[in-house]
Amino acid sequence: MTVPPLPATRASMLHDSLVMTGRTLRVTLRYPAVLFIAIVFPVILLLLLTASFATIVLPGQSYSAYVDFSLPLFAVMGVLFSTLGTAAAMLNDLQAGFDARLRTMPISASAPLIGRIAADAVRNLITLVLVVAVGTVVGFRFTTDPASIAGFFLLPLVFAVGIVWLVLAAAVRARSAESVTAGLNAAFLVASFLSTGMVPLADLPSWAQPIAAANPLSLLVDAMRVLAHGGELARPLLGTVAWAVGLTVVFGPLAVLGYRHRRSAGQPAR
Template sequence: MTAAGATAAEGSRRSGGFGAALGDTVALTTRAVLVTLRNPILVVTAVFFPLVLLLLITVSFGSLVAPGGDRAAYVQFSLPLFAVMGILFAALGTGMGTFADLESGFDHRLRALPIARSAPLIGRIIGDAARNLITLGVVVVVGIALGFRFTNGVLGILGFFVLPLVFGTGVAWMMIAIAVRVRSGEAAGSALNAILLLASFLSTGFVPKSDLPTWIQPIAEANPVSAVVEAMRGMAAGGPVASPAIRALLWTAGLTIVFGLLAVHGYRTRGRRG
């Protein structure tokens, strides 16, 4: 693109206003959803790992580690963690998809168009939230087959689904912030896999905090995964909701603000380098 063309495109971005930016975001959100639908392996990959853990741990050890020794009770206790794990590992797809767009040249083609600069990032976040909803739904359906039940009304069910999806947007911003800076998607994916596993296992998702080793308890209490899981338990079957939900939302806001700013800055910087 010539300098004059770039200037004209930039002027179109500025003059389009909110309506144009919204239209650009909707278009790229639709594209992200279609990419997911055309490549179901993205959903399968995100669902497979937490489902395997759910089945293995529940069938093999549920009656041993569950409060009261009941396998169905352990499914009721642990399912929120497996649902959150599905969203965490789906967020890896958000980062890898962003990296692929940057490396394939698709992003450069977008930059040559008179679209809102924020649209590619926001469109991916919203579009991938649809994939997260599918992931969450599949895990819950399998959990119900194993004995999981909603007993806290319609609002509880709604909150059970909405809270992890909202938290997933904060994690997705973190993945994008990393994706726009790394030079190797495989290396970044391996490192992030380890981090997400630690966040999952060092939480109150598998066992109550009181049953964890003393030195792990402060880590588990501060872990945002614990906050989301505990709030989801309360929403599904009664129990504390407000305190863990507020902690989860504060973590989400922090992740979104910090990594959202880093993602936007890194995206612009990478565009100038490109």
């Protein structure tokens, strides 16, 4: 009869989670396609769409004005696509039996999930910094105080916590990493383009305006614009936080239950 390992202390849970975070970050390097989509793709879109649409979307204004307007969306797209690496890595670990092997070791049961979420936050922050750095080269500028600038980087990370739970809930029910990343990639692209990130709400087609107004990405990019350049913050900020909390409450338990089931079964979902 196998004796289950003793419950991990808080100190050991923190240590185990940090170890899993480092391991997850290293595994990310095995998915160059995901890194390309998360970092290079948003930067390419930023440069191409600025050159193509700046004078159309904001007639009479400079290219840098459009960069100030649109950069929050491209930074958020990088964050969204970064979570695809989390989904692919976790699903591959489950199918390869890595997580099942972890069950035989005296580590915290929550460490693998915590480590993946923490690693996702680190990747997201790196993505945000790189996209903003490129944006700064082509004209993006902050015009607010340091606290607001810090909020500009923090708010997408808060929103990403809800998104990563959604991604993990989808991953534990998928048959392959390719299927889950392809499906989520398409969903994230549609959500990005049907938002107020590239075009003001009033300039969107009439059929798209209700969709964009209800899109949580619109709230997030609006809040980031205010944090970068000033304005009324309460509505988009509270809306973004509410979506992050709602996604966590709904998909967090689904991800945990699905993860436990897949880890116990040690085989792909059917």
